[in-house]
Amino acid sequence: MVTVNEAKQRIIVNTTTLPPVQMPLAEAVGSFLAEDVIAPIALPPFRQSSMDGYAVVHSDITESGTMLRLAGESKAGQNDLPVVGPGTAVRIFTGAPVPQGATAVVMQENTSVVTGSVQIHEFPVAEGKNVRRAGQQIAQGAVALRAGTLISPGAVGFLKGMNVNEVMVHSKPRVGLLVTGDELLKAGEALVPGKIYESNSEMLKTALVQAGIGEVSISYASDELDTTIVALEALLDHHDVILASGGISVGDYDFVGKALEALGAETIFYKVKQKPGKPLLFAKKGEKLIFALPGNPASSLVCYYEYVLPALRKIMGSKEPFLRSVRLPLRHAYRFEGERDEFLKARVEGGEVVSLDGQESFVIGSFAIANAIIYLPVGQNRVEAGELVEVHLLPL
Template sequence: MVTVNEAKQRIIANSNTLPTVTVPLEKAGGGFLAKDVIAPIALPPFRQSSMDGYAIVHSDITQPGTELRLVGESKAGQVDLPVVNIGLAARIFTGAPVPDGATAVVMQENTSAADGIVMINEFPVPDGKNIRRVGQQIAAGAVALPAGTLVSPGAIGFLKGMDVNAVTVYSKPRIGLLVTGDELLKSGESLRPGKIYESNSAMLKAALNQIGIDSVTISYASDELHATIEALKALLEENDVVLASGGISVGDYDFVGKALEALGAETIFYKVRQKPGKPLLFGKKKEKLIFALPGNPASSLVCYYEYVLPALQKIMGSKEPFLRSVQLPIRHAYRFDGERDEFLKARVEGNEVVSLDGQESFVIGSFAIANALIYLPVSQNQVAVGELVEVHLLPV
């Protein structure tokens, strides 16, 4: 049995980023950049007005009510621009190029115009006011987005504005999910004595979709060694990461561990000194990662967040943690006995964290409203109201 920290260290040490692939920008969403993206042009590429108003020479304005002669206009996309010299002004619109000679833009609300003359009712007018400088957002040749950045909708819009049409990203992992348990019913089957509806596959698939993984293959195996071996073998052949739900404890019908051994998989560790989720197995078969998760839904989801997520973060090339850690005061006192660290389903509310009712490993209902996990090591087995605790924020 290993500690929580030992388990996480071993997982990261045995996880490697997936190969890279260059894809069209529109198909890169949800991936993580494998290379820095260098800005091919400056943004904006020309001096640009940030207001509807008048382009002027700022030093012309020596008092409120200064009058200037209009010499034309500049609208978005215009090429043939007037020149704004001393004593002159040009009508200008948001996003339009600033004419040569102009050093500021006065918003139209601070002006009045008639008969070819515009009166500037603002004073003073600083140099550069309401003008977006060339490269103010990004300079040509600068790193627009560093490696490890998520290709979000905002990132796509940013890069497309520089005519970047393809990027190199880390491949998204293919996930195989094995569900075991003869007591499990599939959706739509009639409920019978001794049976329960299987929910872990839908739960884990939703958690994977949440971080942009959509290649998830779900298989089922009866509580029998040969069936478990065959199901795991097929999943390992086709996927980068295999998650097994159930069948990893010490019961007579728990065959996942034996099946992995029969397939020649290496067990990196089995069992973690924690509650819930003690019977967690992490292993490898060549470069394929294997997580055998407990069958109890809450235990399974805790182990997914605490151990699978960090591995996925590394193999997907993310520079930002999928599970962020913060220190927050706890609203209610809490204590526990025993020699295992505890994870508590929790909600962050304002500037504090609240442990939820229903902490048992079979209770998944409290996870439905949880947005965090509280991590309490054995050394902190008694916490007072307002004491700072380690809080892991769940992905949203």
């Protein structure tokens, strides 16, 4: 049995980042950059107005009420621009290029138009006011996004604005999911005594999709050693990461560990000093990773967020694979006994963190409203209200 920190360290050490591939930007969302992206142009590429108003020479405005002669206009997309000389102004619109000679833009709310002229009611007008400098967002040749950055919708907008249409990203792993348990019913089957509806497969698949993993296959195996071996072998042949749900405890019908041994997989660790999720197994076969997760749904999801997701993120090239961690005051006191660290389903609310009801390993309902996990090591098993605790923020 290993500690929580030992388990995380062993997983990261044994996880290899997949090689890079060039991909159209629109298809790369959810991937991590394999190399820096260098800005091919400046943003903005020319001086832009940030307001609807009038482009002026700021030093012309010597008092409130200064009159300037109108010398044309500049609208978005225009390139045949008038020149702003002393005593003149040009009507300008948001995003339009600032004409040569202009040093500021006065917003239209601070002006009034008289036939052929504009009266400026603002004084003084600072040089550069309401003017976006060329390259103010990023200079040509600068690093736009660094290797390891997640391609998000915001990243797509940023890069497309510089006409970057393809990026080099790390490949995404192919993930296979094995569900075991003779007590499980599939959707639509009639409920009978002794049976429960299987939910872990869709729960984990949804979490994988949220993490940017689009290629997920699901297989099922009965509680028999031979069928478990066959199912795992088939998944190992075609996937980079295998998640097995259930069949990893010490019961007479838990065969996942034995099946992995029969297939020649190397067990890196089995069991973690934590609650829930103690019977977690991590193994490798070649460069392929295998996570055998507990069958109880809350245990399974805790282990996914704390151990599986960081491995997936490292495989995809993330430089910060673990859940973002913050320290927040606990709203209500909490006590626990035993020699295992605890993970608590929680919500962050108003600068505090609240431990939710239903912390048992079989209770998944509290995860439905959770946005965080509290991590309490055994050395912090008596927590008073208002005391700071370590909080792992769940992906949105």
